[in-house]
Amino acid sequence: MADLESDAFVNRMLFTKTWELDLNAARRASRVSLAARLNSNGYPLPMNATANATANTPLLTIRTLNENDIGAFRALRVHAAADTPFAIVSTPEEEARSTAEDIIARVRETDQQAMFGAFNGETLIGIAGWRREQRVKWAHKSLIWGVFVDPAYRRAGIARRLIETAIERAKESGVEQVQLSVCTQNSRAQTLYLSLGFVIYGREMRALKIGDEYFDEDLMVLMLD
Numbered sequence: 001m002a003d004l005e006s007d008a009f010v011n012r013m014l015f016t017k018t019w020e021l022d023l024n025a026a027r028r029a030s031r032v033s034l035a036a037r038l039n040s041n042g043y044p045l046p047m048n049a050t051a052n053a054t055a056n057t058p059l060l061t062i063r064t065l066n067e068n069d070i071g072a073f074r075a076l077r078v079h080a081a082a083d084t085p086f087a088i089v090s091t092p093e094e095e096a097r098s099t100a101e102d103i104i105a106r107v108r109e110t111d112q113q114a115m116f117g118a119f120n121g122e123t124l125i126g127i128a129g130w131r132r133e134q135r136v137k138w139a140h141k142s143l144i145w146g147v148f149v150d151p152a153y154r155r156a157g158i159a160r161r162l163i164e165t166a167i168e169r170a171k172e173s174g175v176e177q178v179q180l181s182v183c184t185q186n187s188r189a190q191t192l193y194l195s196l197g198f199v200i201y202g203r204e205m206r207a208l209k210i211g212d213e214y215f216d217e218d219l220m221v222l223m224l225d
């Protein structure tokens with residue numbers, strides 16, 4: 001464990017991108033207010049553009065997770081598994097049982113993977129994972145997984161920014177495509193992915209079984225080349 005802790009996240013500065021938004025403006029529902037802080041390409045204005053925010057204004061930051069985020073990551077995954085069971089493969093119990101070593105293995109930033117977190121101040125409120133395939137004949141492919149935003153912060157553009165960050169990371173890595181799967185009943189997430197250019201290339205029937213109910217998943221891909 002000591003070794004793991006000292007080795008963990010040693011590469012965390014390989015890719016860290018921070019965006020800041022006026023989260024209060026977003027939470028006031030003001031998709032208009034949020035939009036007003038974006039430039040014409042839909043990206044947040046530079047930090048100095050938020051200078052008129054009060055000192056107490058919480059800002060949204062997106063960055064890769066590090067060893068200090070293990071507890072918050074576990075808690076958010078437990079929340080996610082309970083909140084949207086068809087979107088998260090794990091059960092809340094499985095997530096709650098995950099050890100620090102498990103979590104480090106899943107989120108540590110390397111040239112093969114990263115876990116992006118959205119923070120309201122110090123509080124983790126959204127996540128999206130990216131992982132590239134390691135086998136030689138699959139190395140052109142990568143995967144986005146574990147996308148979740150705390151329900152209190154939805155419709156503020158947080159998931160879009162998390163996914164865009166993961167796609168940028170994928171492009172930097174040199175992979176040629178990003179894949180993901182999404183429950184056919186999850187129209188919110190599907191709409192998001194379609195709007196980012198993902199297309200459906202297949203469907204896995206009965207991808208999940210929760211109790212006695214089966215859930216199909218659409219397989220989506222974004223070609224980067």
Ligand SMILES: CC(C)(COP(=O)(O)OP(=O)(O)OC[C@H]1O[C@@H](n2cnc3c(N)ncnc32)[C@H](O)[C@@H]1OP(=O)(O)O)[C@@H](O)C(=O)NCCC(=O)NCCS
Nearest residue numbers: 084087147148149154155156157158159160188189191192
């Ligand atoms: C899906 C989810 C990640 C979206 O997070 P979010 O931060 O609210 O999403 P954003 O605000 O960035 O919205 C991005 C786009 O997604 C779509 N979208 C998000 N919520 C939506 C909703 N309630 N109804 C319709 N479309 C929605 C829209 O296209 C939206 O773009 P727009 O606001 O410009 O119209 C969030 O609802 C969530 O965590 N759901 C539970 C977990 C989950 O489904 N994860 C995905 C697993 S594949």
